[in-house]
Amino acid sequence: MCGIIGILGKEPVAGQLVDSLKRLEYRGYDSAGVATLENGVLTRCRAEGKLKNLEAALAKAPLHGTIGIGHTRWATHGAPTETNAHPHASDGVAVVHNGIIENFRELRHELEAKGVVFSTQTDSETVAHLVGQEMKAGKSPVEAVGAALPRLRGAFALAFVFEGNDNLLIGARKGSPLAVGYGDGEMYLGSDAIALAPFTSAVAYLEEGDWAILDRNSVEIRDEAGHVVQRPVIRSSATAFLVDKGNHKHFMLKEIYEQPEVVARTTAHYLDMANGKVRLPAELPFDWAALPRISIAACGTAYLAGLTAKYWFERFARIQVDIDIASEFRYRETPMVPGGLMIVVSQSGETADTLASLRYAKENGQHVLAVVNVPTSTIARESHIVMPTLAGPEIGVASTKAFTCQLAVLASLAIAAGKARGFISGADEDALVRAMMEAPRYMNEALKQEDHIASIAKGLSKARDVLYLGRGTSYPIAMEGALKLKELSYIHAEGYAAGELKHGPIALIDETMPVIVIAPFDKVYEKTVSNMQEVAARGGQIILVTDEKGAEHAEVETVATIVMPDVPATIAPIVYSVPIQLIAYHTAVEMGTDVDQPRNLAKSVTVE
Template identity: 45%
Template sequence: MCGIVAYIGEREAYPIVLKGLKRLEYRGYDSAGVALYGQQGLQVYKKKGKVSELEDFVAGKDASAHIAIGHTRWATHGEPSDRNSHPHKSQDGKLAMVHNGIIENYMQLKQELLNQGHTFQSDTDTEVLVHFIGEIKNSNHYSTEEAVRIALKRVVGAYVILIIDEDDPTTLIAARKGSPLVIGVGKGEHFLASDASPIVEYTKEVVYVNDYEIAIIRKDELILKNIANEIQSPYIQQLDIELAAIEKSGYDHFMVKEIFEQPQTIYDSLRGRLDAKKGTLTMGGIREYASLLKEARRIIIVACGTSWHAGLIAEYIIEELCRIPVEVEYASEFRYRNPVVGKGDVIIAVSQSGETADTLVAMESAKEKGAIILGVCNVVGSSIARLSHAGAYTHAGPEIGVASTKAFTAQLAVLCLIALKVAEEKGSISQQRFQYLLDELDSISEKVATTLKLDAQIRQVADKYKDARDFLFLGRGYNFPVALEGALKLKEISYIHAEGYPAAEMKHGPIALVDENLPVVFVATRDANYEKIVSNIQEIKARKGKVIAVVTEGDTSIRSMADDVIEVPACDELVAPMLSVIPLQLLAYYIGVLKGLDVDKPRNLAKSVTVE
């Protein structure tokens, strides 16, 4: 949600920042802007709409500079407009600032500033903050760095801010709390961004800024201080992503590229951890806490969106294998209902980005109460990874498409490994069953590759139902959360109303929706609930509903009833969701494409939700 890019060095800054903003378009935004210091002093250019519209607006204007900050905005305070776009300036026009996050006490600060004679050009909390910093600087004759440090002691909320000061155009000031910021370290230059995608083509050396840290950046110097003004030692890490990972590589969209990457990303999630031939499972990220995990009185999974669906499947897996009670909570609700959490509880926080604000707040609350925190996320060095006691990376690589696909199956793979490891440590699983599931996981990447060969068939199904106004997705057991995920993908990508339900609950209300125009997608691979879901399909057909069924290869019973059948390879029901979700991802993708929609950047959505 929102994107930040900046450059300081000897190169022309504007082209680097502009390209970086394009790299961050996947995060979701409604306007874009840049501030730079050149021969004409401090200049700000910003426009509602796409980065390309900003590019057209700046064309022909003087954009020559060696320092620049850029921003893509996802509206929170004030509608999408030119005037609400970032960057914003201080009252005297000397400071230009971009900001990710939300300042919760901005109205109080704004009233104070209005009383002091300030006037505002926008409706944003960001303009209030830059005015506040400027007021502190000018009234006390402080440096910008000192003014930022003092101002942030008053601020309530989340932020990453970047500031250019017209009086000191050789320095960038940055600060962070609760929103990501990475600094790329080059030779005589520095790059700043919300994530590594705008940086990777220039340098592999990066510093992840921590909460409550302020960075003072010059072309050949990086100084980190905490909010108490104490010097911190920057920890330089090596990026492990390649430029090709954030390019389309010949695919029409990032979403379909990432769907087809899943055989590899699942394999990468298992690689180095699972050795089916030796019958071993190594989870280094949770080794120190293995004994506490097996003794956990309960496990609470906190997540949002697609990650919440992965958590629901993990609930089934953990309870079956480990015999530990599991609750799955929306992170956005967890903190505010005053949950009963304490020692002996384990919190598993699941997030693609590792920066999901709701999930981070839930983790902080549980950690304060003595719970053990495990993080499952995709981004090395992310906030969730650093806040956790232990955990595991999914190693899915950058996911650019806003609608999560490969991150979901990678999360399932890692959560399954964690459950198996705890079950092994606890002795709640037989050696025979343990080995069987290792073998099943070992073969899942190949089976996903086989499922992806159904691409053309699924496109035909999509073409048949692309004009439907509503969809119903049904599943039982492990496939119920898959039905939820399928419905979510279709809503995100095609803007068609879709609902996911446990198939048995269909009779308790949703069956009233069924008529000859309603497509009903059944996730009906062979498992312990198979006979029950066959009965549910019959109930839909008796009411003339259109049935699309995802079934196990060789199924004849459902084929005789369904209007359209998609077969996936046979596998154990614990790992089946990694297969059965693939056709639903492709169905959503192709319906969106056939409707002429931007499937990589669906309306109103943001990739990384960094505000509550």
Template identity: 50%
Template sequence: MCGIVGAIADRDVVPVLIDGLKRLEYRGYDSAGIAVIDGDDVRRVRRTGRVVEMEAAARQEGFHAHLGIGHTRWATHGGVTESNAHPHISHGVALVHNGIIENHEQQREKLRAMGYVFESQTDTEVIAHLIHSFLAQGADLLAAVQQAVGELHGAFALAVVSRKEPDRMVAARMGCPLLIGLGEGENFIASDVSAIIQATRRVIFLEEGDTADVTRASVQVFDASGAPIDRGVHVSDVSLASLELGPYRHFMQKEIHEQPRAVADTIEALIDAGAFVAELFGDDAAEVLRDVEGVQILACGTSYYAGLTARYWIESIAKLPCTVEIASEYRYREAFANPKNLIVTISQSGETLDTMEALKYAKSLGHTKTLSICNVPESAIPRASRLVYYTRAGAEIGVASTKAFTTQLVALFTLTCTLARLQGRLDETQEAAHIDALRQLPGSIQHALNLEPQVAVWSDRFAPKQHALFLGRGVHYPIALEGALKLKEISYIHAEAYPAGELKHGPLALVDESMPVVVIAPNDALLEKVKSNIQEVRARGGEMFVFTDADSHFGESEQVHVIRTPRHVGVLSPVVHAIPVQLLAYHAALARGTDVDKPRNLAKSVTVE
């Protein structure tokens, strides 16, 4: 992985490739490269580091072509070196690849025995040689790719060109997202629509096992059996404005501040309906949800923490048992299946491999009640689910998820109340109160955003630290988990989160004057318990940073620093308290000088195990 772009046109495609790679930078990467067909030759330029370095090299070497492919790589097999960077070439065949080939070692040995020499440590070079081996036997490029992918085990998205066929690109998909962009007398391949949005909004989403033959004038798609198939044309609603930084220093800051609008857009249909109607999740949602006996949530990372928050809501409001599992763990254990349970998958991109595979596993166990919460229409996970609720967060460019998290939370709260209503556990008064709380939520989020200057002051205290502890209780414990994740992934400060009641069962041993302790302590039923936990920290000389509400009566001191949101917003408090922990991570990263939008070793769309 991580980003693919390809283009064939009557104009020079090199600027298209480079612009597309720049728009894919948000996904995370450590090297970049392009390969073009120039006459009878394949020309390639690769660089470790940023796209701009590769761009400068391409300009210096005078790259110009009507057909080419490009890639940003996030290292899996082999280190971060130019020889491991994509594209890879075999005897005039050039390709780029997202994913992981599980049987690459066996294929490597077979190809070595055939005389192929390997120049990299990657699994991708295996594919290039394999395709060439079929070309050498007389196949054309499309047939060679189709035969080659038939011998591959694992996940892949491929874009392939050959100097012998300078008027076509071939694409293939299995387990990793890939789409075709349709232009006028030109066509494109990309792993993400943002890479080609400057050229076209008309796209074809490839399905599992598809291959595509792409020329200037036409696109033909073939299913896994090799039969031609019509996948339909979609018009993307991604805007160029959403992909631009505007007045903000980083995309993460921009996306933190977009949360009032993102939440408002996500609940717009609900507010218009004035009720928690099942149709928000699909035409047959009432039939699916009415007799649900329990909820099982499958997700990874930040989406997993959204699920943990929802568990409190689902069990307290809908009165249904709820389990939340990390998707990569669920898919590899012998799970007990109750077909009356609702399987909920959560993914910002809709392409998270572990979550997709967990969904497939759940369906193989007999689960038919499946629902996806996702931010990307037409992505793989929603297409594989019976029901779907789209979060309307817009494009999220920063690797550290922010607005995706809060919109997932409101989607899960909407699901909770819809289940409760369908099962007769939500009366009209309660329903009206919850809808009113959602209606006021964007304003409450804006109030929390107004705390940014106060949070920024705290960041100077965090910048020199190496470790931090986050505490929360009840429904706010997952917000502590999310705060710790945000801090560690963009500032590189090691951070852990615990339920505040667990402090005395081990973590208290870590507390001293060099370990800042962040406490999520809104004015709810557990506030006095949290105050007791804070006293335990004070007694050990720990310095505390408390996010609370205006009416919680916290006293400040040299050891205890307090930031108050304007008011407690009741059951939706976790959404509001997610804002200051995001801001803390952002400003701590600024103070430490790290790359906020592209943290090391991380990628935005995780399509490998």
């Protein structure tokens, strides 16, 4: 969730770069920097902390170049120091980077074997060296970037400038957003249109895998295969509210597409990706090994994140977990073992029932840990420790990116607990951390199913009732799918554990009933297939969400199959959240309901 800006201007651009970075402060950051070319010479200025520190540094040593790039960094690989701040430079190229390069360790080892010396702890420096090495081998800047991009694995947005080339700016995106701004003899790159708003009202959004070659008068956009493509230019003097939607029709869709980026940012905050370990951002006031029990309280979608976490904590840490809907927990007067851990989960941090549960837990001798998206909220202030989700502002009432970021935080906590309690080894931890690192890339792959899902939604929009089924961690995701469909389309929907089908819900099955089955090819897949066969025997309309192996072994006729990437079981709930969100979104769009502000709902429920 870092911020990127690039400017090909007529006048010195350092001040404009900083002003644009201020417009991206809402994304969060802990260091910042700019680089410009003056008479073809590359010069950087970077600072730890807030932008005022960068401004002070620039006041002492001004940059006068008319082409430049800027960046606000949220530390992922390496501490938030001036050395680790962007832009990074090597062999005549400077780069700013938003996202995570998953395979940076392999690339770094390869480059070090060739004699490349690294000066930072970041994954981003690897990109600069990789492009720099291609240029040293005789390639032009454009050729060098074209050769380097296919070697990068992960979710990222990049902007490059090159020494001796004061009329060339290159940008690329895969999983993280990047927009091109068109000016009069000037061109721009930015993480979103908000950063570009002071300069231009003409913006084109790069699509997945695109990269763009800019000079002051034109842009050439190439797709992932290297073919020259055209992307629509949106011209608008609309309000910031509309600009903030980017090229999406609704905030909800924009926030669905932001998930690879914000999940990458969140996981990077909790994981030491270089060493394959969980790195919690704060000292815990308790010992995982000494905890007698964990309790979780939340409402709505946050409750379903907590229910997923129950599976993770019990599997990895072998500790008993009680999960409650906060509105029930607060009145249940449940006995609590002193010294236990209460985890409260809330997007806003102001949910009244969750806050009341927090206070009850504190009164009963519990350590209280809050997983919230607003670190200044009441729940955050009253908890003993806060684990922020770093999803950024979520405008759509139906939670999407906040949910998947909650899952990312809770998974990280469960892995940390398992390691501390001795139930997972160092090798297990490394494998789990690597799986978490890959989640943004897999989410990106899942987003490619949008058109197929939109076509499925046309049929769903005609249903009166929909059933969702899942086993294991797919059960809470089935419940979340049903909740989303209810919230957005007003179609009655229920999520059930697949094994409960024969204990009542099967009575509802007939030829008019869509049944959405969440079933990655895992250790319980065959059991879920048996439930699908029960549905098929009664004429139910099965929509299967699975991977390639699951589709191959389904052994039952479906009206539609949504094929997901083959993902590690740990991150399946995070990745499979994407299609169930898109199903609800497109069904609601088909029905013409208010997607961003569904009737009767509020973003933050601050009353009982």
